[in-house]
Amino acid sequence: MRxxxxxxxxxxxxxxxxxxxxxxxxxxxxxxxxxxYLMAKPLNRDSTLYVNLDKYLPENRSRSTANWEGYTAxxxxxxDYLYLDTIGVxxxxxxTKEKSSLFLTPKQLKKAFAPYYKKKTICATxxxxxMRAGQGDLVRYVHMGFDRNVEKxxxxxxxxxKIIGQQQYRNFKKPGKDIKExxxxxxTNFPFDRFQALDGQRVIFSLKNIKLSPDGTFIDSxxxxxxxxxxDRDSVLKDSLASAxxxxxxxxxxxxxxxxxxxxxxxxxxWTIPMYPPLLVAHSHTKELSTGDxxxxxxxxxxxxxxxxxxxYCGSDKITQIGFVQKQGKIICLNNRGQExxxxxQYDNGPDYPSEGLFRIVDKDGKIGxxxxxxxxxxxxxxxxxxxxxxxKAKVTKEGKPQPIGKDGYSTWxxxxxxxxxxxxxxxxNKENAISRKxx
Numbered sequence: 001m002r003x004x005x006x007x008x009x010x011x012x013x014x015x016x017x018x019x020x021x022x023x024x025x026x027x028x029x030x031x032x033x034x035x036x037y038l039m040a041k042p043l044n045r046d047s048t049l050y051v052n053l054d055k056y057l058p059e060n061r062s063r064s065t066a067n068w069e070g071y072t073a074x075x076x077x078x079x080d081y082l083y084l085d086t087i088g089v090x091x092x093x094x095x096t097k098e099k100s101s102l103f104l105t106p107k108q109l110k111k112a113f114a115p116y117y118k119k120k121t122i123c124a125t126x127x128x129x130x131m132r133a134g135q136g137d138l139v140r141y142v143h144m145g146f147d148r149n150v151e152k153x154x155x156x157x158x159x160x161x162k163i164i165g166q167q168q169y170r171n172f173k174k175p176g177k178d179i180k181e182x183x184x185x186x187x188t189n190f191p192f193d194r195f196q197a198l199d200g201q202r203v204i205f206s207l208k209n210i211k212l213s214p215d216g217t218f219i220d221s222x223x224x225x226x227x228x229x230x231x232d233r234d235s236v237l238k239d240s241l242a243s244a245x246x247x248x249x250x251x252x253x254x255x256x257x258x259x260x261x262x263x264x265x266x267x268x269x270x271w272t273i274p275m276y277p278p279l280l281v282a283h284s285h286t287k288e289l290s291t292g293d294x295x296x297x298x299x300x301x302x303x304x305x306x307x308x309x310x311x312x313y314c315g316s317d318k319i320t321q322i323g324f325v326q327k328q329g330k331i332i333c334l335n336n337r338g339q340e341x342x343x344x345x346q347y348d349n350g351p352d353y354p355s356e357g358l359f360r361i362v363d364k365d366g367k368i369g370x371x372x373x374x375x376x377x378x379x380x381x382x383x384x385x386x387x388x389x390x391x392x393k394a395k396v397t398k399e400g401k402p403q404p405i406g407k408d409g410y411s412t413w414x415x416x417x418x419x420x421x422x423x424x425x426x427x428x429x430n431k432e433n434a435i436s437r438k439x440x
Contacts, residue, residue, distance in 0.1 A: 023143050025067040029075040029133050030085075031154065036133035039146040042082065043073055046126040049113070056112040058102065062090040075124075080163045082131075084113070084122040125161035132156070139171045140258055140267055147269070149260050169261045176216040176254035179266070183273055185252050188337065191244060192277040193321070193374065197237055200320055201228040202300075203275040205245065210266040216254025220246070226272075276300040278336035280319040289313050291350075292326070297338060305338040315350065322375040324351040333361070333375060341375050355388035358423065370394070370423075379425040385413040393420040393428055 026037040044050055054069070061070035074086040087109060089102040106113070106122045113122045136151030149171050157165040177185070192198065204227035211219040223242040225231045231238040258265050280297040282289060285308075289295070293313040297306040311332070316323030319336050324344060326332070331344040331351050345352040345360035345368060352359040358370040358378060369381030370389075386396040400415025420428040 023066055023141070023148070024145050025064075025072065026146075027073040027075060029077070031077050031133065036135055036154065037150070038075060039132040039134055039148070040130075041073075042075070042084075042124050042127045042131070043069075045128070049116075049126065053109075053112045056109075057087075057089060057104075058091060060091055060093065062092050062099070077163060082124040082127055082158060082161050082163065084109075084124060123161050127158050127161050129158060130155060131158050139173050140260060142268065149258075153261060155261055167262070171261065172259050174214075174216065174254075174257040174259075176256040177252060178256050179268060179271060182249070182252055182255065186245070186248055186273070187275045188278075189251070190248055190275060194244065195237070195241060197230060197234070198228060198277065200277050200279065201230075202277070203227060203241070204272065205242075205275075206270060206272045207266075207268075208270045210268075210271070212255055212257050212264045212266060214257065214259075214264055216257045218246070218249040218252065218255060221249075227274075277320075280305055280323065280334070280336055280338060282313060282317050282319075284313065289317060291315065295325070306334075322373070333371070335375050342371065342377065353388070355390065356392070356423075358389050358394075360386060360388065368396075378423065379421070385415065389423065393422055395419075396421055 024041070026039055027041065029036050029038040043053060057071060063070040070089060072088045073084060074088065076083050076085050084106065087104045089104070091100045091102055092098075093100075106117065106120060109122065110117045116122050116125060132146070132153055132155050134150035134153045138148060138150055140149040142148060151171055152168070153171060154166055154168050156163050192200075203225070205223055205225045207221040207223060210221045213219055223245060225238055225241060231241060256267060258267060276299070279300045281299075282295045282297055284293045284295050286293055291313055294308050295306075295311060295313045296304055296308045297319070299305050311325035311327050314324045314326045314331055316325065316334075319334060321336055322341065323334050323336075324331055325334055331346055333341045333344050333351075335341055343362045343364075345362050347353060347360075352361075354373050357372055359373070361369050361371045361377065361381060363369070363381035365381075367381040368383045368386045369377060370379040370386070371377050382398070383396045384398050384400055386394055388394065395418055397413070397415040397418050399417055400413055402411040403414045404411045422428055
């Protein structure tokens with residue numbers, strides 16, 4: 001007998017776990033004679049009662065993932081107490097393939113509800129905690145259990161079957177950016193370059209208890225970081241990452257706002273978000289990439305960021321920070337989001353080589369400046385010609401013209417006014433004083 005009870009208890013736990021993996025069908029409750037949909041299952045709150053009732057009801061009742069028990073309970077509130085009035089059961093005869101319905105009264109349920117049956121009624125004195133009932137259209141829906149809200153709701157506090165408190169609400173939704181839009185904008189604008197320790201890894205976190213202002217501004221949320229593993233070993237990184245996420249969420253406006261049971265919130269109570277660092281991967285119609293091939297670039301989610309026909313290949317198979325492509329005979333520097341940063345000085349038929357962390361760039365007028373390997377312009381283009389940096393300085397001029405060397409197409413720059421600059425763009429007058437005045 002004991003083994004049978006343990007088996008029944010195990011089946012109960014498995015059934016309840018399965019039930020809450022999908023949207024759950026509602027019981028019916030009458031409050032002051034008015035019909036409401038009960039977003040709770042009081043019969044599940046007492047495990048012994050649940051098992052006994054399962055044995056008592058016909059085995060051929062119709063079940064579904066939304067109603068695994070195969071019945072609907074009808075309730076009412078009388079004198080501030082919760083009463084079970086009827087249990088409705090849909091039946092199916094496999095032999096005749098006929099459907100029928102059975103409604104059981106408290107008197108017929110007396111045996112299954114023996115501890116609670118008194119004076120021809122069943123009072124739900126086993127029931128404790130919060131209980132919601134609703135009317136009207138859906139305002140919020142998650143396909144799990146009773147994780148949903150409707151236009152009108154009554155939230156009741158129950159103690160041993162007695163309603164000791166209740167509040168009625170009118171829920172609504174204000175238009176704004178939905179979850180998918182927010183996630184995409186967050187991923188696009190998040191400053192991954194500030195977190196080099198992440199090393200291009202995907203970040204996974206959850207938002208819970210989201211608080212929004214009435215106009216759709218993000219206020220706060222509980223944040224739990226799941227990935228990457230490094231954040232569990234570095235509390236400073238974890239706090240900085242969580243703070244940066246909140247700062248970016250506050251910049252996204254307006255959110256779609258839900259007013260649910262007296263609070264402004266988001267569509268999801270618990271929202272898990274994967275964020276992929278910006279990354280572009282080159283693809284071509286050939287097996288191997290070669291200079292001049294037509295290419296497209298896909299991001300980490302395999303979405304096309306840059307289609308075929310815009311650029312040709314120039315050595316950048318994967319762009320994690322910056323990369324180089326060819327466009328109409330020019331070399332262009334792209335960032336990892338596919339945005340053009342500037343034209344790059346061509347050296348030896350390719351992009352200029354970085355020297356001491358800087359490489360040469362060109363503006364629309366052909367003036368030369370310098371950028372670093374993260375794509376930031378360090379020295380604005382202003383020189384007619386400039387040599388790469390060496391020993392902390394670069395030889396530059398603002399005048400002159402190219403002069404061919406031999407017959408191989410090479411040339412040198414001729415100017416009567418050369419001088420040196422340091423990495424801040426200041427003119428170097430002598431070796432002892434590296435900083436004197438800013439170039440104009």
